[in-house]
Amino acid sequence: xxxxxxxxxxxxxxxxxxxxxxxxxxxxxxxxxxxxxxxxxxxxxxxxxxxxxxxxxxxxxxxxxxxxxxxxxxxxxxxxxxxxxxxxxxxxxxxxxxxxxxxxxxxxxxxxxxxxxxxxxxxxxxxxxxxxxxxxxxxxxxxxxxxxxxxxxxxxxxxxxxxxxxxxxxxxxxxxxxxxxxxxxxxxxxxxxxxxxxxxxxxxxxxxxxxxxxxxxxxxxxxxxxxxxxxxxxxxxxxxxxxxxxxxxxxxxxxxxxxxxxxxxxxxxxxxxxxxxxxxxxxxxxxxxxxxxxxxxxxxxxxxxxxxxxxxxxxxxxxxxxxxxxxxxxxxxxxxxxx
Numbered sequence: 001x002x003x004x005x006x007x008x009x010x011x012x013x014x015x016x017x018x019x020x021x022x023x024x025x026x027x028x029x030x031x032x033x034x035x036x037x038x039x040x041x042x043x044x045x046x047x048x049x050x051x052x053x054x055x056x057x058x059x060x061x062x063x064x065x066x067x068x069x070x071x072x073x074x075x076x077x078x079x080x081x082x083x084x085x086x087x088x089x090x091x092x093x094x095x096x097x098x099x100x101x102x103x104x105x106x107x108x109x110x111x112x113x114x115x116x117x118x119x120x121x122x123x124x125x126x127x128x129x130x131x132x133x134x135x136x137x138x139x140x141x142x143x144x145x146x147x148x149x150x151x152x153x154x155x156x157x158x159x160x161x162x163x164x165x166x167x168x169x170x171x172x173x174x175x176x177x178x179x180x181x182x183x184x185x186x187x188x189x190x191x192x193x194x195x196x197x198x199x200x201x202x203x204x205x206x207x208x209x210x211x212x213x214x215x216x217x218x219x220x221x222x223x224x225x226x227x228x229x230x231x232x233x234x235x236x237x238x239x240x241x242x243x244x245x246x247x248x249x250x251x252x253x254x255x256x257x258x259x260x261x262x263x264x265x266x267x268x269x270x271x272x273x274x275x276x277x278x279x280x281x282x283x284x285x286x287x288x289x290x291x292x293x294x295x296x297x298x299x300x301x302x303x304x305x306x307x308x309x310x311x312x313x314x315x316x317x318x319x320x321x322x323x324x325x326x327x328x329x330x331x332x333x334x335x336x337x338x339x
Contacts (some may be wrong), residue, residue: 002228003054003251006167006208007258008265010046011268014039015147015269016137029196037148041155041268044201047262048157049204054255056167057212058207058248064171064213069221079176086179088185089332092308094320095235103315103324107131108331110311112291114304116334126293126301131325135316137286138309140278150270162202165192170209177333180243181207182323212251219244 014030033042075082087104094100114127165188173184177339184206185199194202214226219239236243293301308328315325 002187002211002226003208003254004258004261006211007047007050007204007255007262009207010204011262011265011269012285014042015273016140016282029199031199032196034147034150037274038153038155040145040266041197043266044263045155045157045197046204046207047259047266048159049162049201049206050162050208050262051259052159052201052256053166053170053208053212054252055206055208056163058198058252060167061216061244061248064216065220066107068171080334081177081332083179083334083337084185086176086187087327087334089190090183090321090323093186093190094324097317097321099318100324101234101321103318103320104327104331106311106327107315107325108327110308111328112332112335114308114328117300117304120300120304121297122301123297123304125303126297127308127328129289129293129316130305130310131312131328132322133289134286134305134309135312137282137289138313139316140282141286145278147273149274152267152270157201158194158198159201161192162188162194162198163205165194166187166202166205166209170206170214173206173210179330180326181210184210184320186323208255215239215244215247215251217339219235229240230271326335 010030014034030039030042030046033039058277091097091100091104109125114123117123120126157256166184168191169184169188170181172187173181181203185203186200188206189199192202211226211228214229215232217223218229218233222233222238232239232247239247290302290305293305312325316322
């Protein structure tokens with residue numbers, strides 16, 4: 001399920017919550033291509049990146065186990081300082097550095113307050129749903145977005161440069177808390193400068209590699225970085241080499257199946273999206289998110305959802321990358337390790 005999610009998750013990410021072309025929000029490469037009628041190509045690029053990552057993961061598992069087992073416990077004490085440096089780097093890459101710092105700080109404060117609310121069930125759900133989901137949907141609803149006819153054309157794919165960046169950046173973000181595939185992709189893009197379409201390939205690769213490495217980190221250092229890894233730890237307590245091998249086989253098989261499933265689903269949605277009332281689709285999606293939040297986190301969760309949504313809308317209006325809003329997890333993590 002986890003590996004399948006890293007493939008298929010790009011379909012709603014690209015086809016839903018599309019911003020208006022007149023706003024600064026169109027910095028998202030997948031949405032830019034969707035507005036040009038190339039949403040199919042955008043998702044397919046991520047799918048090829050994820051598929052390549054599956055085979056890369058298998059190839060580098062043994063070297064990764066050796067290197068990480070020798071170095072992790074030596075650098076463990078420097079985790080908060082590493083996270084601070086990464087945060088500074090991500091902010092410094094923005095054209096609007098003060099706006100990026102503001103977005104990072106606001107979401108960091110919000111994340112710290114929400115994650116320390118002991119009476120709130122599943123605090124991450126309303127926090128991240130508001131910042132990254134509901135905020136984009138509301139903007140799309142407000143701007144009455146219309147999606148043009150999508151071209152069903154296989155994109156030209158450059159494998160080499162994006163894969164180098166993904167392979168170097170993904171392990172770093174897999175073993176340090178608070179960092180995810182979005183930050184890994186940005187770091188990977190620094191290592192291997194890519195254009196718009198290559199970046200989508202890079203994003204797909206890092207998304208799957210980060211998930212794959214979460215299982216490896218569970219095996220090496222008994223740390224869980226994803227929900228799937230947590231579930232495996234609860235079931236099996238510790239991983240044996242045989243269990244890790246089985247997991248990698250499952251990753252390989254499910255990754256190949258997910259690739260073809262993603263292509264099929266993307267083609268279907270690309271053909272139907274122009275015929276759908278996009279605003280109504282966003283309203284229905286937003287309503288489902290609100291219902292899920294209420295059922296899991298209650299009334300307090302709805303209040304947090306509203307606050308985080310408003311914060312997300314404001315941060316997006318600043319014209320900086322959405323990854324700056326990951327301050328909601330990075331700041332609490334840094335403070336946790338420092339205090």
